[in-house]
Amino acid sequence: MTEVTAPLSWDEYFMLQAMMASFRSKDPSTKVGSVFVDSDNHQISMGYNGFIAGIDESKLPWTKDLESGLENTKYGYVVHAEANAILHAPRSLTGSVCYVTLFPCNECAKLIASKKVSEIVFLSDKHQDKEHTRMAKRIFDLTEVKYRQMEVTPTLLEKLQQHLGSLLHDVNCGGIK
Ligand SMILES: [Zn+2]
Numbered sequence: 001m002t003e004v005t006a007p008l009s010w011d012e013y014f015m016l017q018a019m020m021a022s023f024r025s026k027d028p029s030t031k032v033g034s035v036f037v038d039s040d041n042h043q044i045s046m047g048y049n050g051f052i053a054g055i056d057e058s059k060l061p062w063t064k065d066l067e068s069g070l071e072n073t074k075y076g077y078v079v080h081a082e083a084n085a086i087l088h089a090p091r092s093l094t095g096s097v098c099y100v101t102l103f104p105c106n107e108c109a110k111l112i113a114s115k116k117v118s119e120i121v122f123l124s125d126k127h128q129d130k131e132h133t134r135m136a137k138r139i140f141d142l143t144e145v146k147y148r149q150m151e152v153t154p155t156l157l158e159k160l161q162q163h164l165g166s167l168l169h170d171v172n173c174g175g176i177k
Helices: 010-023 081-087 106-114 131-143 154-173
Strands: 033-037 043-048 097-102 119-124 146-149
Touching (some): 010 097, 010 119, 081 106
Antiparallel strands (some): 033 097
């Protein structure tokens, strides 16, 4: 008998969820998404980077140019993906796993470690040489929050594309008028 396996692992599933969350971000330069998952593989919370929920976004800047002063850049006002997910979590995050598309900064690391999250699974580590990443790793090492990088392979994206294609095919054959 052939073994029946899921077309994607839990790691792949939740990283795709984090990628979908990042798709919601309005930040023109860096879009980050995160999801927190419990030990039963149930999603607890999700978040993406953006201004405070409900705020008049037209009155805030997206610029990154720090020469004009922090108050005139996005850095003064954006809530990071992990922080948003933590703020909106309906229950405890103790022992959870955080899937995130970019390695957390030190500010988010403080929140993640305080919430007793057990592990970070991240996609990109593009800021690994920056101070805020080194501080985040120091926080995680001291608080025993594990972290590991995961790869999203082109094969997974091909499988996803095929799957979405067949779903849409079913919809179209179902007689959209
Ligand atoms: Zn952060």
